[in-house]
Amino acid sequence: MLFGLLCLTFAISHLVPGDPARLAAGPDASEAMVQTVRARYGLDRPLGVQFVRYLQGLAAGDLGESLRSRNTVRADLARYFPNTFELVTLALLLAVVVGIPLGMLSAVYKDTWIDHWSRVVSVSGVALPAFWLGLMLQLLIALHLGWLPLGGRLGITATPPEPITHLLLVDALLRGQWSTFADAVRHAVLPVVTLCFPALASIMLVNRAEMLETLQQDYIKTARAQGFSSFRVVTRYALRNAMIPTLSMIGLRYGWMLGGTILVETVFDWPGIGLYAVNAAVSSDFQPIMGVTLLVGLNFMLANVVVDLAYGWLDPRIRRPSAT
C-alpha cells in the first residue's frame, strides 16, 4: 500500500510533460544550465535508477527540496504540518461532538421540526463550497461584525510560545501564555467551523440513518418494555450499535478533511500544508506537492488503522472473531 503510494507520487512527478530541470533552472536559463541542473538532480538517468534513488532518499528521510522556499521539504513539512493537524483535529472533534447528537436527536424526533431543520442543515453542508462558505463567514463575522480576525494563525501583537509539541494551542497552554492562547483560539474559530461543516453534515446523516434502523430492532423494544428510561435506551443501546457505520464515515471524512483543508487554509491564510501545497502547485514546485501527498496518504492510512481498532472496542464480536 505504502509502496503503491510511493510509485504514484513518483509517477506524477516524473511522467508529466513539464520538464522539472527547466523549471528549476528558471525561465532564462541556457540549454547548458538546464543540463547542469538535470545532471545535479539525476534527472538524466533512466527512470528505474531515478526511482531507486528516490526510494533511497525517502528511506533516509529526504523528501527533496522546495525550489521556491529553498528549504528541504522535510523542514517545511515539519513547520507546517502541526498547524494543519491542529485545524483538522479540532474540526473533526467539533463535527463529531455536534454531528452525533444531532443525528441522534433527528432520529429520535423523526419528522418533527428538529428533524427537518437538522436535515436541511446537513444537506446544505454537503453541497456548500467550503471556500465560499469561508469567504462568506469572513465577510459577515470578521469584516462586517468584527467579532473575529480575518485570517492567519496569530495576531501581530501576540508572542508565539516556545515550541514544546509544536502545536500552537497546546504550547501556549503549557507555557501558561493565556493571551496568546486566547488569540490563537480566536484565529481558529472560523477555519475550524468552515472545515467541519461538510463533515458534520455527513456524520449526522449517517448517524441518523443508522439510529433509525437500530431503534426498530427488537432488543430496543425489549429494553423499552422493561422500563429503561428513553434516554438510557437511546444513548446506551441504540447509539452504540449505530456507531460502527458512523465511525467508518468519520474515518472517511478525516481523509476528505485533509483534502478540504487545502481550500480552507487558502481562504484563511492558515500556514499549514494545504496552503503550502497550493503555493507549490501554482509555481510548479514538485517536491513539496509530492511530500504533502505522501504525508496525507500516510495520515489517512493511520486513521484507517485507528478506525479498525475502534471497531474492535465498540463491537466485541470483531475483537474476538472466533466467538461468533
Added chain:
Amino acid sequence: MSARVLSLPGQEASARRRSELRRYARLFARSAASLTGLAIVLLFLVVTLIGPWIVPYPGDARGAVHLDRKLQAPSAAHWFGTDEVGNDIYTRVILGARVSLQIGLIITLVAALIGVPLGIVAGYVGGTVGELIMRVTDVFLSVPALLLALAVVGALGPGIVNAMIALSLVWWPGYVRLIQAKTLALKQETYVEAARAVGTGRLRIVFIHILPNCVSPIMVKASMDMGTAILAAASLGFIGLGAQPPHPEWGAMISHGRNYLPTWWWYSAFPGLAIYFTVLGFNLLGDGLRDLLDPKSRGMT
C-alpha cells in the same frame, strides 16, 4: 380484463413496464427532497440550454470591458451587480452553468468509462489482475481526490482542460470499488451460474447479465458525482489552477471577487450560490434515485 387476455405477449410486457414506471414515478414524487432535486437539475439544464438567449449582456461572458459601469451594486439593470471591468455578473453566472455542466459531464463520463470496465474485470475475472487493479484503486483512494488533482494540475500547468484531465484521472477509483463489489455479488447469483453452466461465453455473460444490473448503482453514483465534480472543478478554479479569466467559471469568479470583499460582496456571493444550488440539486436527485432503485435504503435518508 378481456382486452388483457386478448393482448399479445409483447404488448402486455410493455404495459407492465409502463405500470412499473408509473409506480416508480409515484414513489419518487412522494419525496419532497427528490422532487426539489429534480426541479433544480431541470432548471440548471434549461439554463444551460437557453442561457445565451436570456442573458442581458451576452458579450460580457468573454470579458468585454465597460469601465464606466464597473463594480456596481445589484440593481434592475444588473441583477447581481457588475465586476471590476463592468461585466454583468448575472450574465456570467448564467453562462457559467454551461461551463460547469460540461466539466461535470466530462469528468463523470471519463471516470465511469475507466472505472466500470476495470471494476468488472476485477470482480469477474479476479485473480492476479483483479488483485492488482484493486491495489492500485486503494492507493488512489488513500489520497484525497482534490490533493491528487492539485498535484496533477501542478504538473500539467493551470487551465480548465488540464483541470478536467486531472479530475478525471483521480475520479475513476470510486467506480472500480462500486462495480467490483456489485460484480462479485452478481457472480454468485443463480442465473449467472446457470448461464456459465450452459457454456455462455464470459463476454456475453458480462454484457447480458452483469452490466445491465450495474446500471442503477452507476446512475446513482453518476448523479452524485455530477455535483461533487462541479464542486471540485470550482475548487481548482478558486485556487487559480482551473479555468482562467475571463472564462465565466464560478470558482474562478469567486476567487477574483475575493479581492473585492467586503465592499463589493456581490462579486463572490452570487457565483457561490450558483455552485451551492447546482450541487444541492444533483445530490438530492442522487439521493432520490438511490431510494428508488435500492428499496432497502428507502425512508432511511
